[in-house]
Amino acid sequence: MWKLLQIELYKIFKRPRTYIAFGTIASLIMIVQFGLKLDGKEYVDFMLSTIPGFELGGNVLNGYLVCYITLMMLLINVPLLVTIISADMISGEANIGTLRFLLAKPYSRAQLIIAKFLATVIYTFLLLVWLALFALLLNMLLFGVSDMVIFKSSYIVVIKSNDVFWRYLGAFGFAFIAMTTVAAVGFLLSIFAENSIGPIVGTMSIIVFFTVISTLNIPLYSAIKPYLFVTHMNNWKEFFDEKVDLNNSTISGTIQNPQRIINSVLVLLGHTVGLLAVAVFIFKRKDVLS
Amino acid sequence: MFLLLGFSTFADAQDMAPLVNKLKAKLDQVNDYQATGVLKTDIAFIKAPVSRVKVYFKKPNRFRLVKDGGISILPKGGLSVTLNNVIDLGNFVALAAGDATVDGFAVKIVKVLPGDDANDLVLATLYIDEKNLLVRKANITTRENGTYDIGLTYGKFSSYGLADKVVFSFNTKNYKLPKGVTLEFDDEAKTTDAEKLKNKKGRVEISYDNYVINKGFDDNIFK
Amino acid sequence: MPMQHIIQVTGLTKQFNNLTAVNNLSFTVNEGDVYGFLGQNGAGKSTTLRMLLTLIAPTAGNIELFGLPLNTHRREIMQQTGAVIEKPDVYKYLTAYENLQLFAKLSGIKPTTQQLMEQLDMVGLNGREHDKVKTFSQGMKQRLGIATALVHNPKLIVLDEPTNGLDPQGIADIRNLILHLSRERKKTIVVSSHLLNEIEQVATRVIIIDKGKKVIEGSAAELFDPSQTVLELDTLNNEAALILLRQSQWAQFLQPRRSGTLILKLNRTVIPQLHTWLVQQGVQVMQVQPRHSLEDLFLQVTSGKQHVEAFTN
Numbered sequence: 155m156w157k158l159l160q161i162e163l164y165k166i167f168k169r170p171r172t173y174i175a176f177g178t179i180a181s182l183i184m185i186v187q188f189g190l191k192l193d194g195k196e197y198v199d200f201m202l203s204t205i206p207g208f209e210l211g212g213n214v215l216n217g218y219l220v221c222y223i224t225l226m227m228l229l230i231n232v233p234l235l236v237t238i239i240s241a242d243m244i245s246g247e248a249n250i251g252t253l254r255f256l257l258a259k260p261y262s263r264a265q266l267i268i269a270k271f272l273a274t275v276i277y278t279f280l281l282l283v284w285l286a287l288f289a290l291l292l293n294m295l296l297f298g299v300s301d302m303v304i305f306k307s308s309y310i311v312v313i314k315s316n317d318v319f320w321r322y323l324g325a326f327g328f329a330f331i332a333m334t335t336v337a338a339v340g341f342l343l344s345i346f347a348e349n350s351i352g353p354i355v356g357t358m359s360i361i362v363f364f365t366v367i368s369t370l371n372i373p374l375y376s377a378i379k380p381y382l383f384v385t386h387m388n389n390w391k392e393f394f395d396e397k398v399d400l401n402n403s404t405i406s407g408t409i410q411n412p413q414r415i416i417n418s419v420l421v422l423l424g425h426t427v428g429l430l431a432v433a434v435f436i437f438k439r440k441d442v443l444s
Numbered sequence: 445m446f447l448l449l450g451f452s453t454f455a456d457a458q459d460m461a462p463l464v465n466k467l468k469a470k471l472d473q474v475n476d477y478q479a480t481g482v483l484k485t486d487i488a489f490i491k492a493p494v495s496r497v498k499v500y501f502k503k504p505n506r507f508r509l510v511k512d513g514g515i516s517i518l519p520k521g522g523l524s525v526t527l528n529n530v531i532d533l534g535n536f537v538a539l540a541a542g543d544a545t546v547d548g549f550a551v552k553i554v555k556v557l558p559g560d561d562a563n564d565l566v567l568a569t570l571y572i573d574e575k576n577l578l579v580r581k582a583n584i585t586t587r588e589n590g591t592y593d594i595g596l597t598y599g600k601f602s603s604y605g606l607a608d609k610v611v612f613s614f615n616t617k618n619y620k621l622p623k624g625v626t627l628e629f630d631d632e633a634k635t636t637d638a639e640k641l642k643n644k645k646g647r648v649e650i651s652y653d654n655y656v657i658n659k660g661f662d663d664n665i666f667k
Numbered sequence: 668m669p670m671q672h673i674i675q676v677t678g679l680t681k682q683f684n685n686l687t688a689v690n691n692l693s694f695t696v697n698e699g700d701v702y703g704f705l706g707q708n709g710a711g712k713s714t715t716l717r718m719l720l721t722l723i724a725p726t727a728g729n730i731e732l733f734g735l736p737l738n739t740h741r742r743e744i745m746q747q748t749g750a751v752i753e754k755p756d757v758y759k760y761l762t763a764y765e766n767l768q769l770f771a772k773l774s775g776i777k778p779t780t781q782q783l784m785e786q787l788d789m790v791g792l793n794g795r796e797h798d799k800v801k802t803f804s805q806g807m808k809q810r811l812g813i814a815t816a817l818v819h820n821p822k823l824i825v826l827d828e829p830t831n832g833l834d835p836q837g838i839a840d841i842r843n844l845i846l847h848l849s850r851e852r853k854k855t856i857v858v859s860s861h862l863l864n865e866i867e868q869v870a871t872r873v874i875i876i877d878k879g880k881k882v883i884e885g886s887a888a889e890l891f892d893p894s895q896t897v898l899e900l901d902t903l904n905n906e907a908a909l910i911l912l913r914q915s916q917w918a919q920f921l922q923p924r925r926s927g928t929l930i931l932k933l934n935r936t937v938i939p940q941l942h943t944w945l946v947q948q949g950v951q952v953m954q955v956q957p958r959h960s961l962e963d964l965f966l967q968v969t970s971g972k973q974h975v976e977a978f979t980n
Contacts, residue, residue, distance in 0.1 A: 161772055169760045205489075207589060212515035255756035255815070258720040259773045260745040301493075301514040312485075312492035312517060395491075402486040404493040441683075442722040 155265055162273035166239060172277065175235035176284055182231065183288040186224045187296060190215060197223075201305050210303065217294035218302040218318045222394065224289040229329060229388070233336040233361055234354075235281060240274045241340035241353030244437070248348040248444035263438045271341055271430055278333045286326045304394050311395055317406045325390040328415065332387040335422045336361065338429035345437050348444050383425045386418035460538040460554040463572060470577050471605045474657055476502040479606075481652035483511065488646065490517055497650065500665045508666050509650075518648060519614055520589050535559035541569065546580040547597070549573045564588055578602060590614065601655050612648045672734065673698050673823055673855045674719065679728030681714050681879075688714040690879035692728070696857060696872070701849045703870030703887070704859035705965060711879035712859040713753065716827045719857070720750050732823065746775065749816035750825040754832075756812050759801040763792050763811050766800060767818055774819030783818075789847075790814040791840060806837030813844060824848065826858040830865055838865070845869045863965045867891060873961065877968045883961075890961040893935035897922070897963035900929040903951040911948050917941060932960070 166172050190197060194215040202210060244267075247253035256266060302313045313321070339360060343353035364384040367375045379385050395410035409415065479499045485492040497516070500508045509516060541553040551571040558565050564586050571581035582594040592614035599608035674696035681689040689711045696702045706712045717723040719730060721741055730737040732744045757766045767786060771778050778786075787796050790810035800808060809829065816824060826845070830838045846869055848854045860866050866873060873890050875882040883890070898920075902908045905927060912921060912929070922930035933941070938957055945952055958966070 157772060157775075161769055164769065165758065165761075168758075168765070207520050208517055209520045210515060210517050211509070212511055212513075214515055250759060251752075251754040251756045252758060254717070254720070254722050254752045255750070255770070255812075256773065257722055258745060258748065258750045258752075259770075260742045260775060261773070262741070301495075301511075303515055303517065309489040309491060310517065312490065312515060314493045314495070315514060317493075396493075398491050401484060401494075402488075402491070403484055404491050406493060439724065441724060442717065 155269060158261060158265060158269035159272050159276075162243075162270050163276060166273055166277050171242070172239060175238065175281055178235060179228070179232075179281065179285050180288055182228055183224055183285075183292070186227060187220065187293065190220055190223065191296070194220075204305065205310070213298055213300040214303055215297060216300040216302070217290070217297040218299055218313075218315070218322075219304075220293040220297050221290045221322065222302065222304060224293065225325070225329075225390070228285065228289065229390070232281070232285070232329070232333055233387075234358060236274075236278050236333050236337050237340040237354050237357045238350070239277050240337035241344045241357055242350035243270045243274055243341055243344050245344040245347040245350050245353055248442075249350070251444065253444055254442050257442055264434050267434055267437045268430075271338070271433070274337045274341060275334055278337050279330055282326055282330045282333065285329075286322070290322055290326075302394070306395065312404065313394065313396060314404075314406055317396075321393040321409075324393045324415075328390040328393070328419065331419055331422050331426075332383075332390070335383050335387075335425045335429070338426045338433070342429045342433045342436075345433055345440065381421070383422055386421050389414060389418040392418075460540045460552065461536070463552065463574065464536070464538045464554060464556065464570070467572060467577055467579065467605070472503075474501075474503070474604050474606065476500075476660060477604075477606065477655050477657045478659070478661060479652045479655045481650045481654075483509075483516070484647075484649040484651075485517065486647040486649070492517060499650070499652070500661065502663070502666070506666050510665075519592065519612065519646070544571060546571050546573075549580055550575070551580050576602065578605060601652075601657075604655070604657060606655055606657070607652070609649065609651045614646045671697060673700070673732065674702075674857070675729075675731045675734075676715075676719075677729045679715065679718060679730065680726045681711075681718060681723060682726040688879050689718070689725075692876065692879065692881055694874050694881065694884055696855060698855055699849070699853060699871075700855055700857075701845060701869050701871045702855075702857045703866035703873040704857060704876070705863060705866050705873060706859075706861060706876040707968070708861050710861075710876050712861075712876060713827055714879075715876070716750075716825055716857065716859060717752065719825060720748070720752070721745070722752070746819070747822045748825065749819065749821035749823070750827070751809070751812045751816045751829055752825075752827040754812075757800050757808060757815060760799065762797045762799055763787055763803070763814075764796040766811060767815055770815040771818045776819050778818065786814050786818055787811075789817075790844065804837075806833050806840065809833060809837065810840065810844070813841070817848070822855060824854050824856045826856065828859055828861070830860065830862070842868055863962055867961075875961075875965055875968060882968055883964060891959050893959065894933075895960040896933060896935040896938070897958050897960055898931045898933060898938065898941070899925075899954070899956040899958070900931065900945075900952070901927075901954040901956075902929075902945075903953060905929055908945075908950045911950065915944070917944070928954075935959075 198210070198214050202208070244253065247256060257263065299315055299318075301315050302318050304311045304313070336357065340353055340357040343356045344350065347353050361384055364382045368379045368382050368385040392411050392415045393409060396404040396406075397408040397410055398404050477500075479501075481497055481499065482494060483497040484494050495514055495516075496512045498510045498512065500506075500510070509518070536559055537557045539555045539557075541555050544551050544553055551573050554570045554572055556568040556570060566585040566587055568585070569583040570579050572578070573580050576598075578598055579596060581596065583591070584594065585591040592612055595611040595613070596607040597609040597611075598606075601608065672695055674694075676695070677693045679689055679692040680687065692711070692715060704712050704716070714723060718725050719732070719737070721737065732740075733747060735744055737744055758769070761769065764783060764787065767783050768778075771783070784793075784796060787793060790813055792807060792811060792814070795803070795807065800811065803811065809832075813826070813829065816826075829841050829845075833841065842865065845856055845858060849856055849869070849871075858866070858869065867887075870887050872884070872886050874884040900908070905924075909921075909924075909929060912918060912931075917931065917933075920931040920933040922932050924930060931941070935957060938955070942952070942955060
């Protein structure tokens with residue numbers, strides 16, 4: 155199993171396609187950084203224009219806020235980057251003809267598919283570590299650190315500088331779990347295809363479709379909303395909201411709705427496990443005709 | 445129209461300028477100060493931590509609040525329009541508007557109107573403790589930054605007229621965060637504290653624990 | 668203990684929806700055989716070989732390899748089996764050497780650099796070991812594919828249409844490689860093709876399947892037996908020639924006619940005599956086409972197939 159995983163990772167990191175994702179993330183982040191470095195004041199002024207009569211003092215546009223802005227812009231695109239690999243894991247091998255070679259080796263199909271999925275998960279993990287490196291650490295270096303001001307839809311949260319970093323660890327961890335679910339969708343679809351285009355388009359369509367459903371405020375759809383994985387994908391933001399005491403002062407180290415994070419994690423993990431189980435079940439019975 | 449009516453009522457009242465000038469003389473002892481304290485913000489739609497602040501003041505009315513390495517979110521101009529802005533008018537009309545009690549202290553209510561139309565201050569109502577020569581409470585209306593109340597509690601720096609605790613309160617009803625501005629599309633239900641926060645007056649409270657008075661410091665702090 | 672049967676297949680059937688791709692097929696491959704699997708495209712060769720490799724699950728029937736049931740001893744069996752199915756199965760973004768190393772690892776062995784280089788040398792890829800496969804010709808990819816199938820030194824090698832898409836030189840290379848593996852390395856080899864002459868040149872045993880069913884199975888020696896040569900004779904007047912033949916010593920060799928031409932089954936060595944006799948009788952010969960019986964059989968199967976295709980198209 156370990157050997158299979160090694161081989162799968164070797165294959166992933168030997169192919170040019172893999173580095174497209176890393177390159178894309180680095181360049182997107184640098185574009186955001188560049189823009190905010192030049193025009194950040196405008197951005198902050200724009201945020202502030204929503205609360206006339208108040209003024210912000212201090213380094214508002216610090217690394218922590220820039221990271222948050224970056225994540226909001228980028229996490230929409232990461233599923234695509236995860237999918238270009240996950241949706242290719244099996245279909246890609248069917249396409250180049252190596253799948254039948256792999257399956258005629260002394261490993262069971264379940265072993266092979268789980269090794270392939272684990273490799274995808276590791277790729278996803280490294281992608282998020284890469285994202286964290288650029289979006290968080292580089293921004294901390296470039297923009298410095300200070301308290302973090304977040305404009306929620308109906309209130310503003312100010313989080314103390316020394317209370318932020320662990321939230322990002324949580325947020326990236328959460329994003330990892332969410333992206334693993336996305337990877338599992340692409341992975342499952344990749345069983346049915348003989349090139350990666352179909353599964354990539356399929357996965358993105360599913361995400362877009364469910365996102366639209368979960369954004370529409372129609373009672374019928376609201377009922378299924380809690381069960382859609384896309385609804386939960388953005389809940390990393392929950393890490394950036396604090397409880398307040400009776401004086402409306404924030405309590406350091408708290409999260410406003412920890413239960414929401416736990417729920418989302420459970421829903422996402424449930425989806426991942428379910429999708430993988432279906433993938434194993436189908437793949438074990440599949441006739442390889444490619 | 446209403447403003448004119450207001451003036452005519454004050455015209456009959458007793459001139460309180462001497463009391464205000466006496467107060468000014470007391471506050472004038474202080475050329476500058478640096479103070480440290482704790483800032484608490486209690487505004488309906490702002491969740492902010494309690495944080496330590498440094499406050500700098502130089503005559504006549506230069507004022508700066510610095511949060512230790514952090515970010516402050518405060519009513520615009522609110523905290524810098526202090527008593528000194530009122531007291532330092534030079535050209536003003538001070539009218540008596542009755543007596544009252546604030547925190548158990550007997551006070552005279554004094555309405556102060558700037559003689560100069562260009563001034564940001566429109567009207568200040570001071571609740572002056574005549575006996576101790578301290579302002580216990582103030583209600584200030586400005587052109588730019590609306591109306592707010594200032595409550596003052598004194599301790600060991602009362603001889604300089606410097607409060608241990610200053611509470612600014614103002615109405616936050618007019619402030620509303622438009623949705624979507626921050627790319628956040630979270631549902632309304634998320635603001636669990638919304639009820640608690642709703643229709644509350646905004647309060648910013650600074651509790652000073654120390655003043656360093658008339659020791660001088662670099663003007664750069666105000667830049 | 669020498670093993671008799673390397674592959675034993677009984678009653679193998681595969682149903683894809685309404686199509687029966689393999690129909691109650693039974694055959695045996697013995698140790699040391701080069702087992703030729705002949706049939707038209709779509710006859711069920713590939714499906715059968717894929718079932719041997721567990722790529723396709725049979726609908727019915729039994730497969731034993733090395734005397735072990737495939738469905739319960741897959742791992743042990745696959746450790747001793749190497750396969751190339753149709754196209755070359757390699758990673759284009761890796762070099763030849765990296766591909767070979769990867770498949771060695773997959774097979775659970777760790778060959779030395781030298782061993783790997785020798786393997787690549789054997790399939791004629793010396794000098795190109797460290798080039799990416801995407802720069803390779805089809806023939807080179809195919810040879811690399813075979814090298815990867817052999818890297819773990821399996822006892823059984825399954826080659827499905829190994830010469831597909833190759834140029835004549837490539838085809839010859841593969842043929843020589845099969846002969847080398849069989850004679851020098853004592854491998855048991857199953858090789859499929861839709862071309863008789865490819866199988867003829869390497870196989871020790873042959874099976875022909877059509878529409879998923881076995882048409883004939885036998886040793887190459889008997890199927891390619893020169894005494895069983897089928898002669899197709901076309902003359903200016905076949906009716907007259909037939910009368911002459913019936914009255915001659917050649918009558919015993921006559922077979923039913925096919926689409927006008929005359930068919931005789933005889934020993935290859937007597938064909939010159941027949942020819943001389945025909946000329947003496949004044950028969951104007953237009954064409955004499957000798958084929959051994961297997962080829963003849965295969966052609967009949969093929970032409971029947973083509974007939975059907977002509978109708979269905």
